[in-house]
Amino acid sequence: MNALPTLPKRHPDTAFRQIGDEGGLVVIPGRAEVKVLNPVGIAVFSMLDGTRDLDTLVAAVAEEFDIDVAHAREDVTTFLSELRREGMLAEDTAS
Amino acid sequence: MTESAQQISPYRKLVEKAFADSIPLTAQFELTFRCNHLCTFCYNSPEGRREMTTPEIFETLRKVSEFGVLYLTLTGGEALCHKDFFKIAAEGRRLGMALRIYSNGYLLADKAMTKRVADLKPLEVEVSVHGAVAETHEALTRIKGSFQKTVQGIRNMREAGIKVEMKCPITKLNQHELFEIRDLADSLGCNMTFDAVITPKDDGSLEPLALRPDDEFLQKYWGEWYLDLHHGRLPPRHNHCAADGVEANCGTGRSGFTIDPYGNILPCVAFRRPVANILEIDSLGSIWSQSPVLNEVRDLSVEARNRLNKHENGQYFQFCLGVAEKQVGDPLGIYPQADINARAVRRSYQLLQIGD
Numbered sequence: 282m283n284a285l286p287t288l289p290k291r292h293p294d295t296a297f298r299q300i301g302d303e304g305g306l307v308v309i310p311g312r313a314e315v316k317v318l319n320p321v322g323i324a325v326f327s328m329l330d331g332t333r334d335l336d337t338l339v340a341a342v343a344e345e346f347d348i349d350v351a352h353a354r355e356d357v358t359t360f361l362s363e364l365r366r367e368g369m370l371a372e373d374t375a376s
Numbered sequence: 377m378t379e380s381a382q383q384i385s386p387y388r389k390l391v392e393k394a395f396a397d398s399i400p401l402t403a404q405f406e407l408t409f410r411c412n413h414l415c416t417f418c419y420n421s422p423e424g425r426r427e428m429t430t431p432e433i434f435e436t437l438r439k440v441s442e443f444g445v446l447y448l449t450l451t452g453g454e455a456l457c458h459k460d461f462f463k464i465a466a467e468g469r470r471l472g473m474a475l476r477i478y479s480n481g482y483l484l485a486d487k488a489m490t491k492r493v494a495d496l497k498p499l500e501v502e503v504s505v506h507g508a509v510a511e512t513h514e515a516l517t518r519i520k521g522s523f524q525k526t527v528q529g530i531r532n533m534r535e536a537g538i539k540v541e542m543k544c545p546i547t548k549l550n551q552h553e554l555f556e557i558r559d560l561a562d563s564l565g566c567n568m569t570f571d572a573v574i575t576p577k578d579d580g581s582l583e584p585l586a587l588r589p590d591d592e593f594l595q596k597y598w599g600e601w602y603l604d605l606h607h608g609r610l611p612p613r614h615n616h617c618a619a620d621g622v623e624a625n626c627g628t629g630r631s632g633f634t635i636d637p638y639g640n641i642l643p644c645v646a647f648r649r650p651v652a653n654i655l656e657i658d659s660l661g662s663i664w665s666q667s668p669v670l671n672e673v674r675d676l677s678v679e680a681r682n683r684l685n686k687h688e689n690g691q692y693f694q695f696c697l698g699v700a701e702k703q704v705g706d707p708l709g710i711y712p713q714a715d716i717n718a719r720a721v722r723r724s725y726q727l728l729q730i731g732d
Contacts, residue, residue: 294497296474298401298446300394306387306401306446308474308499317386 285361289338290331290371299323309369316367321346325360331371335361395622395631398664398674402447402632403440403473404645407433407464409637411454413480414518415506417547417584419575420453427637428655430460434467436635436654441471443660445632447499451478453637456489465496477501482522484529494536502541503530503566507549508556515549516587527560534565542566545574546597547587554597558605570605572597573694573713576702578648585703591716598720599727610728611721615694617644625680625695629673643673646698647707673697676707683708689718692725 291297292309297318299305305323307316318326324345328338335357343353364370394401409422428436440448448468455461456479468475475496481503484490493501503526507513510523517523533540542561544550550557554570561568574588589597602611617627624630629643633651636642641651641660651669654660664670676697684690687710695714697707704711 294469296446296472298444300390300399301397303390303393304386306390308446315387317390 285335285358285365286370286372288331288334289329289361289364291326291329291364292369292371295369297323297326299327307369309367312368316369321356322360325357326364329364329370391631392622395618395624395627398630400443400445400630400632400664402449403445404449404451404632404634405436405440406451406453406634406636406645407455407458407461409453410457411452411480412457412482412519413454413522416516416518417545417574417587419577419584421577421579421581423638425638428639430463432639432655433460433464436639437464437468437471437473439654439657439660440635441468441473443664445473447476447632448473449476449478454480454482456483462492462496465498469496474499478504479529480504480517480522481526481529481533482519483525484532485525487532490529490532490536490538493533494538498538500539500541501533502543504543504545505530505557505560506544506547508553508560512550512553516547527564530564530566540564540566541569543569543571545571546589546593547574548589548593549587551589551593551597554601554605568606570597572717573696573699575646575696575699580702582703585713588713594716594720595723598717599724602724611724612694613692613721613725615696623681624674624677625684626677626697628677628697629670630677643670644698646696647673647701648698649673680708687718689715689722692718692721694718 295307295309297305297307302320304317304319307318307326321342325338325342328341339350339354339357342357343350408427409420450465455477458464465475475498477498479501484493505513505526506516507523513523514520530540544557546554558568572589572594574584576582577584598611615626617631618625627644628647632644634642634645635654639653639655641654642648643651649669651667652663657663680695680697684693684695693714694717700709700711701707
């Protein structure tokens with residue numbers, strides 16, 4: 282398994298919308314599928330613009346959701362791996 | 377952090393939350409009233425005014441995207457007849473919206489055109505098919521050769537991996553061949569949707585209603601035919617645009633909105649009360665919760681549900697405020713097609729011994 286992108290970026294073909302504090306929806310048009318994200322997921326997904334590295338994402342999640350950094354790192358890493366597996370991350374061009 | 381939408385409850389929970397809070401997920405954008413078909417029952421009523429220019433359309437897309445819309449539907453007229461369709465669709469995608477396209481499929485008989493649509497990676501393309509054979513289809517489109525081209529267009533799209541939904545408004549000209557139309561959809565690998573309501577024209581003309589299917593047919597359609605036609609699916613007991621558990625009849629001015637080729641914002645494609653012109657406002661957010669028109673429309677939708685709840689067949693109605701206003705002059709008035717359909721659906725549920 283390859284390492285996660287240095288500066289993770291959501292795939293340009295995704296569309297997403299946050300809905301209140303409940304979470305959000307992500308559409309992958311090429312696959313005609315909709316994914317449901319919980320509030321932490323949609324917060325991370327909205328930050329995936331290719332300017333933030335893993336440490337920055339983890340720090341933001343730990344602060345926003347008031348969880349410890351180790352827990353946040355585990356969650357964010359698992360989430361990014363899942364997004365990549367689903368084709369929802371852009372190819373890494375930073376490294 | 378992700379859950380598949382096929383596990384219905386988290387997805388439905390979010391959609392219902394959006395519906396309840398009037399967060400629009402969908403915008404239907406009528407790019408042009410131009411069309412390469414002459415459908416006898418078309419509801420469009422072009423006013424002969426100048427349609428938006430492409431830069432104005434781009435400005436519109438920006439405002440729609442900034443408002444947070446997730447699903448952008450491009451329609452017409454025939455959307456593909458717009459000279460800049462592909463630039464416009466690509467801009468919608470670049471702005472991060474998922475794309476649906478409504479089309480008659482005619483131009484997609486050209487594989488180069490299909491390839492350009494596939495490159496847009498649309499969520500789906502919905503294509504209107506009016507018959508299982510050329511004679512029927514073309515009696516309604518009034519364009520010779522349109523059946524062969526539309527079917528070829530669908531075939532091209534399926535080969536290109538595009539999800540296609542075939543739609544068929546039921547008329548007295550095609551009501552006898554619905555099973556063959558469904559079989560055609562199956563053979564092409566498409567989902568099939570029939571619509572048993574022919575709507576008046578946008579200018580209020582009732583002329584298209586002359587083509588509506590007859591009452592005897594509707595009894596059969598909602599009764600013994602429906603399950604067969606829809607592979608075992610039960611007839612719907614509410615509007616497709618309504619969310620469960622919300623006290624509104626439909627999603628007009630709530631789950632989405634429509635923009636016409638002149639830039640008018642409308643509560644939905646059927647209920648065409650102008651809210652504002654998108655080129656004259658700074659943002660959609662500035663009018664969405666404040667517009668007296670939208671607030672009235674949302675209240676009417678709740679009132680419609682309240683009234684239907686007191687009607688003997690109320691829970692079997694698919695009721696459209698826009699059709700009601702055009703057909704009987706009152707958005708809350710029961711119009712004949714809705715009443716006939718509701719009675720037929722109720723009879724169907726009674727035959728199936730499914731309780732209220």
